[in-house]
Amino acid sequence: MILGIDAGTSAVKLAVLDGDRICTTYYQSNCDTSAHTLQQALEHSGIRSLPITHVAVTGLNGSRCGADTMGLPLCTVSELDAIGCGGCFLSGRDDALVVNMGTGTTFVLARNGAYTHLGGTGIGGGTLMGLGRGLLGVHTPDELFQLANEGDLGQVDLRIGDLFEGSETLDPSLTSSNLAKASPDSTRADWSAGLLNLVLECTGTMAMLACGAHQVSDVVLLGALTRLPQAKARFQVFTQFYAPNYVIAPHADCATAIGTALLTKENTSWI
Template sequence: MDNRIGIDAGGSLIKIAYEENGRLHFRKQPNSELDEALQWLKIIAGNRSFYLTGGKAGTIKANFFPEANIIDEFSAVCEGSRHLKMKEAMSGSAPYILVNIGTGTSWFTVDGAEYERVLGSGMGGGTFMGLGRIFSEGDGFFDLVSLAASGDKSNVDLLVKDIYYPEKAPIDGELTASNFAKSQEITSSSPADKMASLNNMIAETLTLLTVQAASLHNIKQAVFIGSTLAGNKPLQNSLETYCRMSGIEPFFLENGEFSGAIGAMLS
């Protein structure tokens, strides 16, 4: 595979995977730096072949690498996740729900070499970034993640224990009864509190859809990938908690955000 470069050009980021001496290397840059990334690629390319996937693959082929091969986005991301999962020796060949959290989110069933896209949602990293800019002055992904980690969602969300107070709640009182429902407190809550609530709302929504997809296809395992998870420990922790609470075994692939680029390279 040393003679191949895989590129996943998505809605927000360009992700690159290539192999040297049997070792995978990765690089990612925002689409605003697309020209810089592709100029760098031309420098290291040598006689390598390019394999493109993602929404902007056609544009990159037309403007930069006319000899490149375009790979179907869904097959690339599933193949890449399968490769990474095998490298990490995760639960053998059991079927799984693949949850790709990028700008939006897609769900797939993966069973051996067979895969099927079963669901999609506009809830994802684009939601986190867009609402994050409304809720705070932070304009970078990691700034917003840091705010979410330091905030308290209970200052914004109506919790089950709030509804039942002073009585004891019949279920876990820390669970969300309604996101962003403390309307009187929202104006005085901090940007960090709002970001914590937003991160939690995304986690709850994606878990709910994951559990529904898993139940429909009788699958007990979910594999999470995508750029929105990279460096976002609060989101990962919430997804893990809610999945386990719902009877789903969650896995988070190291370098999972590069699944599409890896799958394109391996095609």
């Protein structure tokens, strides 16, 4: 069994694979020191009890996460390749734009086993939490997401239907301007819903533009934000009104860790 570790800036993700079979995954957020977080994740997930034979690691904190203390053969994997590989494996697609919504957002073009980094954006989960702290005094993701679930987007977002009746390409429910209707009457819940929608819509729009530039018809979405019901609903709207098909992959929050483990089949640089 191979343990894949994705040690990012705000979370560590684990996946154990036996061949192509996913045995277990685990997501540990609210990182302080990476080594401490990895040890916590291994204990809480029960992964230590599994017969792990090899460890593969990726992510910005991969070299500092403490994987080398496990006493098992270890290799390091390209994070961009792991994103592409994990997204394709989980979605069953080999020609897609894989979008990883983490602290920031990364766009990887996956074609026939080759993964090309198209770029990224600083808008992601980190942006959402930074705005939540600064504007609303919200300090945990769960608090912000619960507030967003109770909010009314119509109280903060200006929609096409607020301006005119719409057209063939502009449905009245689509956003004309994020947060443009926010007022003193908007509640903290309304603001939370608007901030989350801002991040999701920016990601979806940039993915649509990248698909047009590279003639891709499928967008595979990864990252912890995909677990939210608001994400599923928002990307269904994008699929309905725009050309690409937006797919939230299973195990999307740990997809990069899964890709990391899968790529070890081609990696001979064990230490």
